[in-house]
Amino acid sequence: MTKKENSGPKKEVQTLKGMRDLQGDDFFALQGFYDKAQEIALYYGFKPIETPILESEEIFTTSIGEGTDIIDKEMYAFRTKSGDKIAMRPEQTASLMRAYIEHGMQSEPQPIMLYHYGPVFRHDNPQAGRYRQFYQFDMDILGSEKSINDALVIKSAWAILEDSGATDLMVDINSIGDKECRAHYIRELTNYYKKHINDLGPIDKERLKNNPMRILDSKDEKTIALNENAPDAVTYLCSACKKHFKEVLEYLEGMNIPYRINKNLVRGLSYYTRTVFEIITIVDEKPLTVCGGGRYDYLGRELGSKKDIPAVGASFGVDRLLIQPWYKKHAPRFLKKPRMYFIQLGMDAKLKSLNVIDILRKCHMPISQSLSKDSLSSQLGYAEKLGVPYALIFGQKEAMENCVIIRDMKTRSQKTVKLKDLALY
Ligand code: ATP
Ligand code: MG
Secondary structure (H helix, E strand, O other): OOHHHHOOOOOOOOOOOOOOOOOHHHHHHHHHHHHHHHHHHHHOOOEEOOOOOEEEHHHHHHHHOOOOHHHHHHOOEEEOOOOOEEEEOOOOHHHHHHHHHHOOHHHOOOOEEEEEEEEEEOOOOOEOOEOOEEEEEEEEEEOOOOHHHHHHHHHHHHHHHHHOOOOOEEEEEEEOOOHHHHHHHHHHHHHHHHHOHHHOOHHHHHHHHHOHHHHHHOOOHHHHHHHOOOOOHHHHOOHHHHHHHHHHHHHHHHOOOOEEEOOOOOOOOOOOEEEEEEEEEEEOOEEEEEEEEEEOOOHHHHOOOOOOOOEEEEEEEHHHHHOOOOOOOOOOOOOOOOOEEEEEOOHHHHHHHHHHHHHHHHOOOOEEEOOOOOOHHHHHHHHHHHOOOEEEEEOHHHHHHOEEEEEEOOOOOEEEEEHHHHOOO
């Protein structure tokens, strides 16, 4: 290092743009949601899985598809020093399907119901509730094309939202058909946009070439107006797809889940077939998506399966959910309010302190402490401030006699308890 480089103040280190440290209440809020969502997912029959954050890049490029925001500009993809092309998962569905194929889950009784959660990465434009590392919770049913599974996924997601305090929810739903009927639809759609090509912005012009359905998802004002009169997918459904869609809607009606058919809903990923849906909440009179999903019957083949693997899933954007005004914060199960303040005085007591705390932990007594403090008054002050019902005082004398003093913080009455009797007490 040259002298010049060595001098001057060091630049402060900081997190990357769009990424953040989660601590305190923010950390607990996320864990609390995961706990609640898992509990509900387990009730409905989903089992847990955790897949790696890094995967081969092609798993995402072949499945999510070109012409999508994720593949065109948002995915963190790079080469390792040995030249492998890998990517940080921008979503969880493709990884899940990779796992299903890799572990031969097709030979188990079908369908396979799985939930998973964790961070996903997209080089998105950071703004309120939008990050480059954000958190998703997914529920998926693989190995069955039955419409009841579409309904089950929507119902489970709905239950998680209701339990989190959501009130004015609505399912936006559409069916984009299968290979056959969709090809017909895309032809009609392409013809329509070609007629109005001068109204399309540069991004949508490009999409017309490689992924015309994505134009329906455009955020361009002019295109949004044009989309009003675009042909809708439901008109072009073949009879099998029509029947499937009708059944899904009947299940929703049977469960009293309000829905509206949104003919422009295609979702931002290429692998969807038949059902696509979003669960919407209204914020400042505008619809906001808190959960999205759909059916992806051909994804398995695209990832190398010899047979079709019909599947359907839903995915929550957890960050966005946690900041909704109606969101009811769930506390994570492991978070216990301290019921006792541990106070120690003198070196002999300090030495044995951790053993006493271990006794308390083993009998599930949540405590708070400030082991690095020495004075009685400052420790008692903390206990008062916390409002814990009891303080445990462990001083020089108690350490010698293997006992502790339990102090009732309200009445200020004190009682001496032998260490060997503490758990029982
Ligand atoms: P958008 O159109 O808002 O970018 P999307 O179509 O990219 O959404 P999906 O791929 O469907 O989103 O992801 C599911 C959910 O993940 C979204 O409904 C949203 O709540 C959340 N989400 C997407 N991108 C981000 C982000 N950058 N930061 C936080 N949450 C996000
Ligand atoms: Mg996006």
